[in-house]
Amino acid sequence: MPRLRLALAQTNPVVGDLVGNSRQIMKAAHEAAARGADLLAVGEMALTGYPIEDLASRPSFLKAARNEVTHLSQELHSAGLGELVVIVGHADGPFEPRLIGTSSAPTAIARNSASVLHHGQVMATYSKHHLPNYSVFDEYRSFIPGDELLVMRVKNVDIALVICEDLWRDGGPVGRVLESDAGLLITLNASPFERDKDEVRLPLVTRRATETDTIVAYVNIVGGQDDLVFDGDSVVVDGSGRILARAPQFQEHLLIVDVHPKEATDSPLPENVRLISLDPRHPSQPEITQDVAVLPDDNQQLWNALVLGLRDYVRKNGFRSVILGLSGGIDSAVCAVLAADALGAGSVYGVSMPSQHSSHHSRSDAEDLAERVGLHYSVQAIAAMVEPFEAELGLHGLAAENLQARVRAVVLMGLSNSHGHLVLTTGNKSELAVGYSTIYGDSVGGFAPIKDVPKSGVWALAEWRNAFALSRGETPPIPENSISKPPSAELRPGQQDDDTLPPYDVLDGILEAYVTRKLGAADVIALGFDETTVNEVTTLVDRAEWKRRQGAIGPKVSGMAFGRDRRLPITYRPTKNS
C-alpha cells in the first residue's frame, strides 16, 4: 500500500483577518513541507475564521476571501511549497442567492468551502452540503449548500473531502464519496468544545472509519471566538478504529502522520463526483513516530477551555490586561486564577471594594488570593461614594443593595477607562439563570469567564485547580476559606445567598431540568423537586431574560449555554405547566 504523509494544522484564526490567518497557514505549510508531508489540511474556514455570521452576506468580504485563496496558492508556489497539496477552508462567494428546498433563504450568497491548492493553482473547491442550523449554528442563514462531491487522486490514493456536519449526517456526502472506494477521507471542522463532546465526536469519527474501512483524518480549528472555544483535538483513525495520531486540545499544533491507505481502483466513480489528480513529488523520508496526545480529565479540559476562551478574547480584541472586583468569594477567586493562567498574573488587576456590609474575611480572603496568585491588588472602599447617592436619593431595600453594586461598577469602569484594562464580570451560570445579580452593577464587563459554569461546577473547578497545583508542588491559588464559606452577596447585614435562593445543589438540579433539558415546570416537579421551589425558580429564569440579553459574552462549555444557544423572548407570559 502507498504511503502518504499527512499534516493536519490546528490553526487559531481570527474572524475577518485574512492576512493573519493566511500567514498561519503559510507557517504550517513551511513546517509540513520541511517534514516531508504530501498533503496539508487546515480546519473549516481557517482562512476566514468561524463563525463569520453575517459577514457571509457582505459581497466585499466574500470577494476578499476568494482573492486570498488565490493569493495563498501563489504564495505557496513562490515560497517553493508548490509540491505540497494544501486544503484550506474558507468562505466563498458571492453567488447568486438561491432558494433551497422548502426553506426561504434568499439572502444567502456564500458557501462554506474548502479549496485544494497545488502548483500555484486553486485546483478545485468543495462546498459543505449539510448546514447545521441548531444550537449556536445559523448556517442556513449564512450559506448555500454545496451539491458536488470531490475526490482527489494523490499518489494513486483516492482522497474524499467533506466539511464538518457532512460527516455527521447518515446518508450524506460521506456515504456517497465512500461508494467511490476512497482510501482516505479528510474532514475539515470548526467544532466547538462542550463538556463530554469528545464522547460523541471520537466515536463518530471511529464509526465512519470502521463502517467503510477507510482512514479518516479529522482536523479542527483551535481558539476562542467570542462565546465559542474550538478545542482542536484533531485526530486520524484507521479502518480498524485505531487512533493513528491525535493533536493536543486547546493549542496550535501541526499533527504529522504517515498513513497507508488502499490504492485507487479503476472502478467508475459515482455520479456527481469530480476527480482531480495531483502528484506531489519530493524526496521520501523515513517513517515518522506516532504523535498521539492523551486527553486530560474533565475538570482540566474545562479549565483549559475557559483559559483559552478568556485569553483569546483578550488577545484578539487588543487588550493587554484585565481588571475585576475581588469579593473574597469563590466566583471572583476562580475568575482571577483563570485570568492569571490565561495572561500571567502580571496582567491581572484585582480590586477589593469593601462596603459597610462587607465582612472582615471578604477583604482578607481577597488579599490572600492576590498574594497566592501574585496579581496586582488594591483596595478601594466604596462608602464615600455610596453615601452621597443615599443622601440625595434616599434609597432603601433592594434599591440600596443595588446601589452598592453599581458604585463598584462605576469604580471598575473608571479604572478600566483610565488604564485600558478589560473588565471581567464574575457571575456564574446559576446566578445568571435566576437573575441573582445587579444589572449595571456586578454584571458589568466585556467578558464573563464562568457564565456557563453553574455554582456547583465553580466549586468543583476550584477544588480541582488547587489539587492540580498541589500535584505540581505549587501553592494552591484559591484560599480554602473562599471555597468553604457560605456564599453571600454582602449587600446587607448577614445576607446569605440561600436567604433568597434554594441551596445551590437544588437550584442547579432544577436549572439542569428546566434550562438544559427544556422540561416544563410540571415535568420538573415530577422529577421530585418541591413544587413551590420549581415555580419560583422557573419564574425567576423567565424574568431574568432581559438582564441576560444585556450581559457580557463568555465561553460556552456546556451543551446549553445562555446566549445564542438558547433564544427566548423577553416579553413572555408563561401558561401554567407549559
Add this chain to the structure above:
Amino acid sequence: MPRLRLALAQTNPVVGDLVGNSRQIMKAAHEAAARGADLLAVGEMALTGYPIEDLASRPSFLKAARNEVTHLSQELHSAGLGELVVIVGHADGPFEPRLIGTSSAPTAIARNSASVLHHGQVMATYSKHHLPNYSVFDEYRSFIPGDELLVMRVKNVDIALVICEDLWRDGGPVGRVLESDAGLLITLNASPFERDKDEVRLPLVTRRATETDTIVAYVNIVGGQDDLVFDGDSVVVDGSGRILARAPQFQEHLLIVDVHPKEATDSPLPENVRLISLDPRHPSQPEITQDVAVLPDDNQQLWNALVLGLRDYVRKNGFRSVILGLSGGIDSAVCAVLAADALGAGSVYGVSMPSQHSSHHSRSDAEDLAERVGLHYSVQAIAAMVEPFEAELGLHGLAAENLQARVRAVVLMGLSNSHGHLVLTTGNKSELAVGYSTIYGDSVGGFAPIKDVPKSGVWALAEWRNAFALSRGETPPIPENSISKPPSAELRPGQQDDDTLPPYDVLDGILEAYVTRKLGAADVIALGFDETTVNEVTTLVDRAEWKRRQGAIGPKVSGMAFGRDRRLPITYRPTKNS
C-alpha cells in the same frame, strides 16, 4: 355567486399566554358571529404569540398549545358559536425531529400551523411550508416544514389556506392550491412593520389575487413583541386587484367584509390537497358597508409603530410607568413624547440631571418639554455624587466624561428600583452604530424607543410630531430649541457631537451604505464619501459591537436594525477593503 361574510381579527397576542390569547379570539368570535360572519380568521400564531423562538423546542409548551386549540374549539361550541368556522394560527407539536433537505435541523419538533375549528371540533390543521430564515426570522431553527395542502369547501366555495411566507414564494403552495381553482385564498401572517414595507406587501397580495383571479384575504397580527412591531394592516383584495376591505394599522380590529367568490367546481383536486367540507348555517343578513382604512403618511406610520412597540413592551412586561433622563436634547425629547403618547403623560417621569458642564438651556429646554407634555419632572444635580469618585479615583479625560454618564445611570436605576419605573434609554441608531454613548451610562435601560431611527430621522420625527400637534390645534410638544440647537453630550466644556463625529447627514449616509446595504469600506468610498471619514466610521461601527450586544432592545422599524437582524462577531479583525 355565493356570498361569504369574512371576519379577519387583528389580535394582539402575548408570547406564551395561551389563555389570554385564546380569550382575544373568543371575543372576536362573539363579535364576528353577532355580525353574521361565516368564517373568522386570526393571524399566524395568534394563539401562541410570535415569534416563540426556542419555546418551539420545549415539548410541554407545544402540548399546551395543542391542548388550547382543542379547548378553544370546545369553548366556541359551548358559547353557541359552533357554526362559525374559525381559523386559528398556533404552534403545533411535539413531532419527531426530521432532517429536511440539505439542512440539518435535528432539534426542530414543532410546526407553524393553522387549525380549522367548527362544530366543536378541530377539523383540520395546515402547516406552513416555507420557513423564512433570514433577517429577524429563524424559522428553520424552530419548525419542521409542512407538506400537505388544505382546501375547505364552505358554502360551496373552495377556500385555500396558507401561512405568511407561503404567499411570497413563487411556485409554492399558493400556486398549487390555486390550481385547485379555489375561490378564496386566506393567508395568516405575522409580518412585522418596516418603513416602506407596505410598498412590497400590498402589491404582492394584489399580484397573487390578480394572477389567479382569486379573492385573497390577508390577516396579520398586531402589537409589539420585544423588538418587533406587527402592524396589522389586514386586507382583502379581489381578483381584479380592488381593495375590498382594509384594517387600520397598529390597533386591534375586527375587519368584516362580504365577498362573492366563484363557486366550487367538480374538477378533481391536485395531488396532496386535502378537502374538508363545512357548512355554517345561520340567518343571512343584509350586505355590509365596506371598511377600508387609509394609511397615514410615512412619518405618522413610523411614529405609530414606535408608540405601539413601546406601549406593548411596557404593558406586556407588567410595568405601569417609565423614567428617562431629560437632557434638553432632541433624542430624550422625542422619547418622552413617544412615551406620553404610548402611556399617557401621567405615566412618564423625566429627570433633568445637570452637571457642571450642562448649559443653561439643557435644563430650561427639559423643563419646557415637561411642561408642554405634562409629564412628571424633577431635577437631580449630579455634582455631589460625581465629586467623591473624582476625589477617590482621580479620573481624567474620557474616564471623567463617562463617569458623569454613569452617575446619571445610577440615579435613574435607583429611582427605577425604588418606584418600579421602566428605564428608557434614549440613544438613536447613528449613536448606536458608532458607539457614541457611555456603556452602563446613558445606555442603561430596559427599552430603547428610537434605537432604529438614525439621528436625521429623529429630527424629521420631531418636526412631524410638532406639525401634527399644530394641525390638531394642540401645543407642539417638542421645544423648538431642542430641535434647532447643535447636538452635544455636554460631558466637557463646549463639547459638540461634530467635534468627534462627522456631521450627521454625512454619518447617516455612510451608515446607510455600510450597515444597511452591507457595502465594504472601499465600495462606500466609491460612492463619493471621504476615504478617511469612511475608514474612521466603519472602524467605529465594528468596534462598537460589544456595546450593542449589551444594549437594550427597541423596535425594529427599518429594513436593517441592529440586533437579531444584523449578527456580527464582536471579535473581528477586518481586512482592508473587505
